[in-house]
Amino acid sequence: MLSRTDSEASFILVGSESVTDDKGSDAETPRAELNRMLPVSRLRRHCPVKRSSASQASRPQTPEQTFAHDWSAAGTGGRLYIHGRHFVDAHGRVCNLRGVNLSGNCKTPTNHDHDSFPANHADVTFVGRPFPLEEAPDHFARLRRWGLTFSTSAGYYGPVTSSGIYDTDYLSYIHVWSRYSGGSGAPAWTLEAVGFDLHGLEEPGAAWLRGVKGGGHIEDERGLWPCGYQKLAAATMATCFWAGDTFAPKLRVKNTEGEEVSIQVFLQTAFLNMWKVLAQAVGDLEGVLGFEIMNEPHRGYVELHSMHAFDYNTDLHLGHVPTAFQSFMLGAGHPATVGFWTRSFPMPTRRTSTKVLNTARQKAWRDDGPTNGLCIWEMHGVWGWDRRKDEGVVLRESYFTKDPMTGRKVDWYEDFYYPFFCPASWTAERRPANMIYAPHWYDLNGLFTKAFGNFTVNVQGLSRGMFPLKAFYWGHRGARDNFALQIQNIVEAGYRSLGERPVIIGECGIPMDMNKGEAFKTDRWQWQTCMMDAMLTALDRALIGFTLWNYNPDNEDHTGDDWNGENFSWFSRRRALTGMWLDHAQASPTLDNGARILRAFVRPYPAKTAGIPIDFSYEMNTGAFECAWVVPGPSADEPASPSVHRPPTSADAHPELTSKVTEIYLPSMIAHDRKSRQTLSIEPAALTPGQVHRVSVKVLLGDFGTHVVAAFVLLFSFLIAVVLVMLSETA
Structure with a gap:
């Protein structure tokens, strides 16, 4: 199965780097106010605001009356920053950031045409994504009502031209390198710079493009797109980006200044220049929190141990999966017999047949390109074509495992990934204080099968050697426990590797x-509701924030998110009210139109805690929830190993609390609150060091409860009427 825990770990730089003193407290740093009207956005830089004066900080303050999930200057006291494993506001309260990815439709240009793709690639535009500016108040009002006021704004590398011109109206979010190799992210000219023919990638299997042309919905195409990471186009591009100087030194191209540079320098410079332009354009905006530099990076061929097979444990095998050697031959215009993999059990897939591909002898390389039509890996002596035998020959089987010049074994993380993002000066002692860990998590078995029921599998555990019977879970409670264990493992691994840093599940x-799309026919979403609840329960238990994938206004039932057959959005503009029919008041149920599975993802959570959170649980079926936190106390022995439920709680490990008020987001649809704040405020008499506060809330009536009571009233009235009729007949 495809591993999403190693290859897709992300790091986000949040704001200006804080300076800490010997006690770990933050030195004063200027910080701009956050915008009250818009959700806080990550992927971009947050600018600090000044902290309260000493006289104000000397006694507990009551924050201005805003709402629990308000991350503006008014809602946070003017500051939102990192301290240990938490985001903290100016009052020292721990902030739990929850929100959405805006949006899946950003993977596709606004002027995309399935029929003409990949033609006219120089004219694409992303202006208008994720929605027209005039619609923004509608969408942000909706997300605020649902408690999702922290967003990931998905910017793409696509609006960058080869001449260094940037579409500053819409500025990297990468899957399988680029739309032109079956994913999203990098612009078409990056592939052309390496020598690929954009119109010659499908026939030789260098990329699977049906998914970006409206396909991916039928059974034979379901879930094929992740296999694109191993295909010739995406794997070559990733290798050239990370390690072109090592593995493709002969490929040199001219940069925007007319200078000849290596392909690695060319690609990385364009990427970094794009980020420079983006940071200059939006870095000082008030609602910007941080930058996620790259989405789901992949190593390409680096550390590939065999030209004749990919690693079954880490690389998805589904459909036609040519080996690296077969990809090289196919891309050079030679037919090759390739294995075909289908879903199976207990192993995820198995090879069931073979087929000769590229009988048309289509080349993936441009004759007028920098390789003169030759496969880049043939140019570097990795393989060759035996003209006498009329067959391909592998010449350097272990080429991608060692430095070709020195013979030293290479490591993608240590030799290529870290040096690009983390200079040598970033030692454990000098690591930037404003970095957080933002991995992605999905239930891989659910994604792979596109199914959910009473049986779930811990794929993470199986990939790490777990005994199979221990990896199987039954029922809804089992799904909650399964997902909770997986997410806890990821979070605690982050604490072990990076120390006490905030963790946010970025997707x-x-x-x-x-x-099989049953809910679209019946309009019964019970399995989607159960799966979402199990996932969010797991996140609740891990005490971390997240951004859900995804909120897509363009989603439709049968086309989904219109990218590789995905259909993840639980909102659709097509189902929603707009214009004069939509009321922006936070208590208005008109904002809920267009959403699915509301009761699963609209749920209470402690947004700002006057202490250190140690427990939270919510029961979707009853609306009841419990939360617990501890007031930082005297120095004590901290846990030897980082733990989700045993965070550092000593007073010197947490900034001074200047507010006693804990604010819990309490949805009006649950509490039947007709006010707009949707906030439950809890204020103890005093902040006693070491004291644990535990709150249990049982919601007796809500929007759902009202309907239940009304039904009982009608039933009771009917029974009374029947009794009265019977009495009158006997009288």
């Missing part, structure tokens, strides 16, 4: 079209 979500 997590569920497919709306699971179980």
